[in-house]
Amino acid sequence: MALSLKYYLKEIFRIEWLKKFLFARTAPLGTPTYFRNFPELTGKTCTHALFCMMACPAPGAIEVIKTPEGWQPRIHIGHCIRCGLCVEACPNGVLSSGRILESMFYDNTALSFSFRIDVDTDKCMGCGNCAVACPVNKLIDAQMSFGGRASTDELLLMVSAGKCRAVHVEKCTGCKTCEDNCPNKAISVTRLLEAIHCPEEDL
Amino acid sequence: MSLLQRVKNFVRSRSIHVAYVDVGSCNGCDIEVLACLSPRYDIEQYGIYVHNNPREADILLVIGAFTPGWEDKLRSVWDKIPEPKAAIAIGNCPISGCLYNRPHTLIDPPVAKHIPIAAQVPGCPPRPTEILSAVLAVAPVVFKDFEVKKR
Ligand code: SF4
Ligand code: SF4
Ligand code: SF4
Ligand code: SF4
Numbered sequence: 001m002a003l004s005l006k007y008y009l010k011e012i013f014r015i016e017w018l019k020k021f022l023f024a025r026t027a028p029l030g031t032p033t034y035f036r037n038f039p040e041l042t043g044k045t046c047t048h049a050l051f052c053m054m055a056c057p058a059p060g061a062i063e064v065i066k067t068p069e070g071w072q073p074r075i076h077i078g079h080c081i082r083c084g085l086c087v088e089a090c091p092n093g094v095l096s097s098g099r100i101l102e103s104m105f106y107d108n109t110a111l112s113f114s115f116r117i118d119v120d121t122d123k124c125m126g127c128g129n130c131a132v133a134c135p136v137n138k139l140i141d142a143q144m145s146f147g148g149r150a151s152t153d154e155l156l157l158m159v160s161a162g163k164c165r166a167v168h169v170e171k172c173t174g175c176k177t178c179e180d181n182c183p184n185k186a187i188s189v190t191r192l193l194e195a196i197h198c199p200e201e202d203l
Numbered sequence: 204m205s206l207l208q209r210v211k212n213f214v215r216s217r218s219i220h221v222a223y224v225d226v227g228s229c230n231g232c233d234i235e236v237l238a239c240l241s242p243r244y245d246i247e248q249y250g251i252y253v254h255n256n257p258r259e260a261d262i263l264l265v266i267g268a269f270t271p272g273w274e275d276k277l278r279s280v281w282d283k284i285p286e287p288k289a290a291i292a293i294g295n296c297p298i299s300g301c302l303y304n305r306p307h308t309l310i311d312p313p314v315a316k317h318i319p320i321a322a323q324v325p326g327c328p329p330r331p332t333e334i335l336s337a338v339l340a341v342a343p344v345v346f347k348d349f350e351v352k353k354r
Contacts, residue, residue: 031332058295058327059304078298081327 036098038075039087046071046094052086054113054174055193062086085111085193109197115174116190117157117166123186126162130178130187131155136171208350215261215287215346217250219338222260223293224280227270227310231328232294236264244331251338257283261346262338268296268303268310269317281318287349289321289341290314293334298323321345 031037048064048071056062061079064071073086073095087100089111104110131137132144136156143151156171157164157178164187166172176189223236239246240253257263257280269277281290292314295301300312314320321344324337 031330035330058302060299076299078295078323078325079301080325081295081301 034099036082036084036100038077038080038082039073039084039095039097041072042093042096042101044092044094046073047092049091051089051091051111051113052095054191055085055089055111057081057083057085088195089113089193107197109195112194112196113174114192114194115169115172116192117169117172117178118188118190119164119166120186120188121163123184124164125184125186126159126164127183128159128164129181129183130164131157131159133177133181135175135177136173204348204351208348211350212347215349216343219249219251219262219342219346220260221251221253221262221264221338222255222257222280222284223253223264223266224257224277226265226267226273226277226297226314228267228294228296232266232296235328235331236266236293236334238331239334244335246335246338249335249339251335257281258285260284261288262341263288263290263318264293264334264338265290265297265314265318265320266293268300268312269314271309271311273317274311277314277317287346289345290318291334291337291341292320292323294329295325295327298325301327 046064050064052062052073053064058079058081061076061081062073063076064073066072073090075086082097084097084100087095087097088104088109093101134157137144137158140154140156141151144155153167156168157166159165172189174189174191178187179185179189223233225233236253238244246253254260261284263281263284265277281288292298296303297312297314297320300308300310303310304312311317322337322341324333326333
């Protein structure tokens with residue numbers, strides 16, 4: 001009787017078991033290495049392509065600023081949602097986060113940008129401010145002035161028959177200068193971000 | 204340090220009551236706070252107990268971008284919490300408004316405008332481990348020797 005009681009007590013109050021029961025700790029408070037954290041700089045040279053800022057969905061999360069070492073993206077923690085789109089969008093691999101760069105390399109994926117320009121013809125009064133302000137137009141026809149009258153049909157935006165028309169949408173760089181300069185908020189630029197798979201091309 | 208103070212320090216370090224309030228979020232951060240309760244993270248092993256009574260709470264987790272409906276209510280929730288107390292902003296929303304901080308939205312971030320915030324956990328949403336380590340980091344700073352510091 002006494003022996004079995006002793007045996008039971010010994011079984012119940014095993015030191016390792018008591019330790020485990022009282023001081024158990026499950027998951028360590030660590031972060032796995034593959035976790036997609038706030039993007040970090042890899043040290044490669046930023047060419048001020050601004051693809052990161054274009055891809056970023058969060059307001060005020062990323063800025064490309066000029067430092068003594070050249071251009072550099074800055075991630076604003078508290079705004080960044082860690083989506084990793086800037087990492088994927090950068091053509092130079094300046095940013096990295098988790099395994100994004102590795103998996104892009106193995107899967108041969110990339111992000112492609114295109115832009116869609118919508119003009120609300122009810123609101124547009126054909127002033128041509130957008131066509132004059134557009135920096136792409138400026139490169140094609142530096143002489144363009146008030147009214148946005150087109151001298152060549154190579155232009156991105158032009159006014160014809162009293163309404164603004166986007167002729168060569170594929171030339172748009174998505175700067176949204178036209179939006180800012182339209183007095184009637186008639187023109188809107190939409191960014192279309194597509195993930196593409198390019199088995200042939202080398203990234 | 205008096206014996207009483209030592210006992211208080213010990214008890215407070217092992218018994219942190221947490222209340223959370225969602226002042227207009229997408230529910231993402233709520234789910235991450237909930238995940239802290241799961242066996243994978245198991246916050247009760249650290250002496251943290253989550254319930255939703257501000258009158259019993261020590262730490263208030265604020266989630267969300269502060270919608271107009273909370274204008275008068277968040278302050279009263281905060282005032283109900285007995286001293287010593289601390290508020291932690293969980294996620295980007297209470298820090299910056301996150302994706303909702305655009306023209307013509309009704310939100311009014313940061314939450315620090317409305318109640319004092321002791322710590323911020325950025326992320327959309329933050330990992331449960333980040334929430335946990337924020338609570339564990341804030342608790343000793345606020346609660347240890349509270350009576351001594353107050354004097
Ligand atoms: S990770 Fe996403 S939210 Fe953060 S800076 Fe990059 S694109 Fe913006
Ligand atoms: S977004 Fe910029 S480049 Fe595109 S049409 Fe407007 S001004 Fe021109
Ligand atoms: S879209 Fe706006 S800026 Fe461009 S022509 Fe029409 S009214 Fe003028
Ligand atoms: S920080 Fe992100 S996940 Fe959290 S409530 Fe705001 S939008 Fe949702």
